[in-house]
Amino acid sequence: MDHHHHHETLAGTRELPMARSMCWHCQSEVTGEYLCGQCVKVQPLSKGLDYFACFKLPRLLNIDEQELERIYYDLSRTFHPDFYSTKDDSEKAISLGNSAFLNSAYRTLKDPIQRVEYLIRLEAGAVKDIRSNPPADLFEEILELQEDLESFRSLSSPEDSIERSELREKLQCAREHLEDRQAKMETALWEKSHEWDQVQTANSDPDEARDQKNVVLRSMQEILSNRTYICNMVKELLETTG
Amino acid sequence: MSRIVGIDLGTTNSLIAYMDKGTPRVIPSPDGKTLVPSIVGMTDNGLIVGDPAKAHLTRDPSRTIYSVKRFMGKGLADVKDELKYFPYSLHEKNGVIRIEIGDKTYTPPQVSAMILKELKRRAEEFLKEDISKAVITVPAYFNDSQRQATKDAGMIAGLEVLRIINEPTAASLAYGLQKKTQGLIAIYDLGGGTFDVSILKLKDGIFEVFATNGDAHLGGDDFDQRLVDLLVKDIAETHGLQVQDHSDLMQVVRLESERAKVRLSDETATTVVVELPHGKYEKTLTREALESLVMELVERTLAPCRSALKDAGLRADQIDEVVLVGGSTRMPLVRTKVAGLFGRQPHSELNPDEVVALGAAVQADILGGHNKEILLLDVTPLSMGIETMGGVMSALIRRNTTIPTSSKEMFTTYADGQTSVDIHILQGERELVKDNRSLARFQLKMPPLPAGVPRVEVTFLIDANGILHVTARDIRTSEAQSVQVKPSHGLTDDEVEGMIRESFQFAEEDIKARQVIEARTEANAIIAATEKALARASDLISDKENTEIQRVIQQLGETQKVDDHRAIRAGIAEVEKVTHHLAEVLMDATLKEALESKKVSEFVK
Numbered sequence: 001m002d003h004h005h006h007h008e009t010l011a012g013t014r015e016l017p018m019a020r021s022m023c024w025h026c027q028s029e030v031t032g033e034y035l036c037g038q039c040v041k042v043q044p045l046s047k048g049l050d051y052f053a054c055f056k057l058p059r060l061l062n063i064d065e066q067e068l069e070r071i072y073y074d075l076s077r078t079f080h081p082d083f084y085s086t087k088d089d090s091e092k093a094i095s096l097g098n099s100a101f102l103n104s105a106y107r108t109l110k111d112p113i114q115r116v117e118y119l120i121r122l123e124a125g126a127v128k129d130i131r132s133n134p135p136a137d138l139f140e141e142i143l144e145l146q147e148d149l150e151s152f153r154s155l156s157s158p159e160d161s162i163e164r165s166e167l168r169e170k171l172q173c174a175r176e177h178l179e180d181r182q183a184k185m186e187t188a189l190w191e192k193s194h195e196w197d198q199v200q201t202a203n204s205d206p207d208e209a210r211d212q213k214n215v216v217l218r219s220m221q222e223i224l225s226n227r228t229y230i231c232n233m234v235k236e237l238l239e240t241t242g
Numbered sequence: 243m244s245r246i247v248g249i250d251l252g253t254t255n256s257l258i259a260y261m262d263k264g265t266p267r268v269i270p271s272p273d274g275k276t277l278v279p280s281i282v283g284m285t286d287n288g289l290i291v292g293d294p295a296k297a298h299l300t301r302d303p304s305r306t307i308y309s310v311k312r313f314m315g316k317g318l319a320d321v322k323d324e325l326k327y328f329p330y331s332l333h334e335k336n337g338v339i340r341i342e343i344g345d346k347t348y349t350p351p352q353v354s355a356m357i358l359k360e361l362k363r364r365a366e367e368f369l370k371e372d373i374s375k376a377v378i379t380v381p382a383y384f385n386d387s388q389r390q391a392t393k394d395a396g397m398i399a400g401l402e403v404l405r406i407i408n409e410p411t412a413a414s415l416a417y418g419l420q421k422k423t424q425g426l427i428a429i430y431d432l433g434g435g436t437f438d439v440s441i442l443k444l445k446d447g448i449f450e451v452f453a454t455n456g457d458a459h460l461g462g463d464d465f466d467q468r469l470v471d472l473l474v475k476d477i478a479e480t481h482g483l484q485v486q487d488h489s490d491l492m493q494v495v496r497l498e499s500e501r502a503k504v505r506l507s508d509e510t511a512t513t514v515v516v517e518l519p520h521g522k523y524e525k526t527l528t529r530e531a532l533e534s535l536v537m538e539l540v541e542r543t544l545a546p547c548r549s550a551l552k553d554a555g556l557r558a559d560q561i562d563e564v565v566l567v568g569g570s571t572r573m574p575l576v577r578t579k580v581a582g583l584f585g586r587q588p589h590s591e592l593n594p595d596e597v598v599a600l601g602a603a604v605q606a607d608i609l610g611g612h613n614k615e616i617l618l619l620d621v622t623p624l625s626m627g628i629e630t631m632g633g634v635m636s637a638l639i640r641r642n643t644t645i646p647t648s649s650k651e652m653f654t655t656y657a658d659g660q661t662s663v664d665i666h667i668l669q670g671e672r673e674l675v676k677d678n679r680s681l682a683r684f685q686l687k688m689p690p691l692p693a694g695v696p697r698v699e700v701t702f703l704i705d706a707n708g709i710l711h712v713t714a715r716d717i718r719t720s721e722a723q724s725v726q727v728k729p730s731h732g733l734t735d736d737e738v739e740g741m742i743r744e745s746f747q748f749a750e751e752d753i754k755a756r757q758v759i760e761a762r763t764e765a766n767a768i769i770a771a772t773e774k775a776l777a778r779a780s781d782l783i784s785d786k787e788n789t790e791i792q793r794v795i796q797q798l799g800e801t802q803k804v805d806d807h808r809a810i811r812a813g814i815a816e817v818e819k820v821t822h823h824l825a826e827v828l829m830d831a832t833l834k835e836a837l838e839s840k841k842v843s844e845f846v847k
Binding site for chain 2: 103
């Protein structure tokens, strides 16, 4: 597995993810392609490769889904184990590993929320220490709803049916309110996504851009963690009140 | 690269198909039948498989195994509710069901291997070449253990299983290839024992599965059972006979129920006739009556359809085409319900019995490197995870994730100097471990260090067959660790190897049984032909000759009942000898007739 170490040393240079390395089979030089130019053997994806680079896409949040799918289908035709079943075991293993990575990459990038989460993880470092508590107003609202849910669950005897249906209505109303709030958060997240893309594509001073990026990443992280609270609550409400 | 065949290993019937110049074709038996009943009979002379075994079912039910697919990859507790329906006894060893026949026991993969061998033999005879590689289909909703058991069955049968492919997706390959369809399609596959639904997108040769769902325990067998229950009750009331106490009669009722169900797809009423020890039982059944019996079962298929749509992020009206697969979709009630759910008439132009095997042949062609246009991207049907504190399952790979896929997890120790960590792998959608399926367990070795210091990374990889592979690596030393995974409901590698050896030993007995069957079939054919010839030509031969011929065919009729192929062969030779003159006479007569009617030109041709 020597080629892996070789790649790892290059992983820092993110702009060149498929940088020069040697074909695992014929030792000839492979430059950024998935198949060796000499012996046409499939090459393992480098360990430092991120999902955006795998798709040869810039690290932007607004992605044309049609284009993403087209690249995914193309790369699937390159890597899928179905096309390697007559090849030797090394090639089979590489195709399996590459294919598994490609599928994870596509699943993540296809979903707009997961895409943002992934970008934040990639750019980590700067945005590691974000508090994970929801803001006070949301926190109180959730606590109150938890109490109501608790009493709703305890009302099971037939004589409680009126009280139960009243509470159900209240909880359903609260759920609609939360769903509304979730939609607003998502709108805010898309605005931030555009902001990120603007900073990323602008030709500004690298240090200044880094600061700007961190600000955007932080606010996206905050929206995402608040959204998680709401999603979980909505899920619980749906499961309990139907 | 030797040829790869496609096999549909079904609950009630199995088929084998191959690719003939770009067109998938099912391989028929010499008498033109494409379906091999998935039934295995153990006779005093060895094994019989398929149609002969089906005949054996009512003669010797306790030594005839059917619907073995229901037991694949399972423990006894999984099938306890239906044990009463099966005429043979089962027990469990090492988490695997064992079927007891006489003083021998068989695992479900061994029995499936017997069916696979019969299919293999059929293909070898038809194609006149050795067959050693296959693609085998499984229900999409099969879990890891059931897939592994199917792969084991292939190995025991002497087949290299290049791919386990999902039945509905196989059907979509055959359908897509023939119809050149593009767009969103739903495959509704209701077979003998299992139900699957898959939602796919077909675009430029890529078959991308978005979601799959199903019920690995719902199919035509269950419809039959409802009818059987009704008839058994009715026979008890009208004739005072407890059918369940007579296993042979029970099988007669079961087969008659199946036939009646099939007839009611074309007719609105039918009569079931069962010969009882003391008289005949007759019952007229209407399609309506059958429908009300199975309504609840058919409706049970709709919830998985809705779940699959939801997971695919689609509404029913966005689906462009609905395709029906599996024999049970011939029922008008099923068609009505499916049409109602999707708001459109489902397609049923392709033979629902054959389309899965045809698709397997297409996939075999792809794997053989002969088709670079088509690529199938399938998903894993169930979430896979591990047991965590408090008996809760933590999902690592979600259901409907495109395969191959992998997930990495880091493990460490809780106590100083701890040298191992036990890991329990599960599959299922429920919160608690006890509600999910236990797949396997393994022990991870840890270096003896202070608690929390060791770091071992485990990779859970689901391959393109939907089968899990586990590898581990110590992060500190970068060293790979071999992982011995112990399946919860599967055979170990050693057991499979033992069974492969055993299956070669059985082969000799099987050949004997086969020779008897072939000789018997031939004997019956020659008796029928001779009787027909006698009827036509009795006035052309002497009374003496006539009597002699009558005598030898009657004798052969007796001989063929005995399980001795040599004696039957000798009887056939005798008949051929005695009827030699008759054949000549008939030939002359035919020739004369032909010449007289002046169709000389046609005759010469």
